[in-house]
Amino acid sequence: MSLVFEIAIVIIILAISILLMRIRLRVKWSSDRKWIFLGLGHSGPEFDLIKRTGTLKLFGITLKHFPRKRISEDETPEKITKPGKPQKRQRQRSWRDLQRLLPVMIKEFISFLKSVLSSLVVEELQGEVRGGFDSPSDTGMAYGYYQAALAIAPGVTGRLHYVPDWEASSLSASARIAVALPLYKLLWRTVVLAWRLPLRDIYKLAIGTRKGGHDVQ
Structure with missing residues (x-):
């Protein structure tokens, strides 16, 4: 087995390992x-x-x-006046092209966000609320609602806890959240987005055309 082949195998394994990371x-x-x-x-x-x-x-x-780092008033950096840059010829952009491209861009970006959100993996979700009301009966009512919610959504059991405070009116909360997105899924969604977007037209719109002239195509 040649050295080049061994290096190629190592590179492929590393690439796959990175793509599988989150x-x-x-x-x-x-x-x-x-x-x-x-x-x-x-x-x-x-x-x-x-x-x-x-x-x-x-x-x-x-x-x-x-x-x-905190920047105090005494440490506020002085503004340095930079020499003025030579004025470039202004460019103009077609409002008609923007109206044509904007709906397509919004649609594809919304589709991209939906696909990314659907690919998220919830690794950890734990929450705890400690609280009570002035009246113990109100606290008991809130605790009853919590128990009823657990019966309706048993998947919440073990993830969200409510600890009633029968002594006084109080409220405190804590949470532990971990969400992950596989890197290969993000890259694939990005490739699909780039394929669907009219990138050439977007680039032309972004750079615009010089006033009083035309850019070379």
Whole structure:
């Protein structure tokens, strides 16, 4: 087996492994913790919104910690006046072409968003609400509604919890959410979107035409 063939096999395996990875969003939200992670697999930045710090991880291994910098009034950077750029010839865009392309673009982007949302995988969904009313009877009524909702939607059982507070009026909540999108599905949906969109016409509309002249086709 030649070296080139072995390298090709390794590259193919790596490419397949990357495509099978998931773009992941994880959120842990409570009164004492507000934490967000967004990355590919277990690699990416995570942020602690209470401590105002962040961590960069690669395959779950911490690479770097970075604090969230605050700019004080004394540290406000001075604005640097840049020399004026030479004025370019203005371009004009066809309103008729925009009216023609806009419905197509909106339709395809809505279809793209729907397909992406349908491809999302809910890896974790846990929520807890602790609360009560001034009157214990009102708290009991709310708890009864919660039990009735569990009977109607048994899939919620184990995911959403309500803990009544019989002592006083209070409200607190916490949640753990993790959703993921397989990378190969996102790439495929993007290819389909690019195939369906009239990209040539969109490009022409974006650059416009020079006033008093025509662009070379």
